Amino acid sequence: MSDRDQFLRSGCPIVNGLDIFGDKWTLVILRDLICGKQTYTELASSPEKIPTNRLAERLKMLEAENLLLKEQYQTRPKRYKYVLTAKGKSTLPILQEIAKWGNNHVQGTWVPPEWFMQAQPSETA
């Protein structure tokens, strides 16, 4: 039982999904992780320029919700990378549908590479 369970808005699966990733930044972070970004600095350097405190907080939340793991990949200096779990990777179809909607309805949006739009959750970085 996660912290959110104390304040459930309802049992609706859409609402419960949104209570994890239905904010301004979380799906952007998941997009970047699926696109191969791994470190804090890589994530912070996206064109949308997420504030660093917000990035740190969202990463902690995503780890607490098991959408990603924080893994040390180097000692001296200790360096960490953020790796999606299956639960995190399985947000890909949501991202793909939002991307399709954006391309169809918001003019001037760039078209994601085909590998992104065609990928299955299991094949993602």
Added chain:
Amino acid sequence: MSDRDQFLRSGCPIVNGLDIFGDKWTLVILRDLICGKQTYTELASSPEKIPTNRLAERLKMLEAENLLLKEQYQTRPKRYKYVLTAKGKSTLPILQEIAKWGNNHVQGTWVPPEWFMQAQPSETA
């Protein structure tokens, strides 16, 4: 060109979609409209209990972004209903993917009726 264009975070179709419906309430309202709710009071009475000022504001925004139309369906007293446009209806695949994710990954979420999960955007109320 909509108001948001002045403050574009990037050209990413995901980000631009989220800048319309990536908040706590908008997709909940779209869910309800797709499920056949039409009036302000019907929308306000959902189990998630959206504050009425937030509901009014989101409806105005969705109208401004052409996801829905506010239609008078009765004079004396004047009564309005909110009707999805094709642009609004086409968020259905996003809602379906979020619902699938919620059912797969958040325990205790209810399973939406089959007509909702199987529907095509064109067939929706």
Added chain:
DNA sequence: ATTAGTTACTTCAATATCGCAAGTAAGTGG
């Protein structure tokens, strides 16, 4: 003709959240 009720909002004060800038800690390389 009052009075109560309904619908569809709007307003307001309190609280929560956000974004920006700056600061910190650990470590490297010169």
Added chain:
DNA sequence: CCACTTACTTGCGATATTGAAGTAACTAAT
């Protein structure tokens, strides 16, 4: 020892959200 990088954390003013109450238009009952 000093500058530099990575990975955050802290402080704080600005902004957004909430819950409660208020308003406006109209209907229906007494």
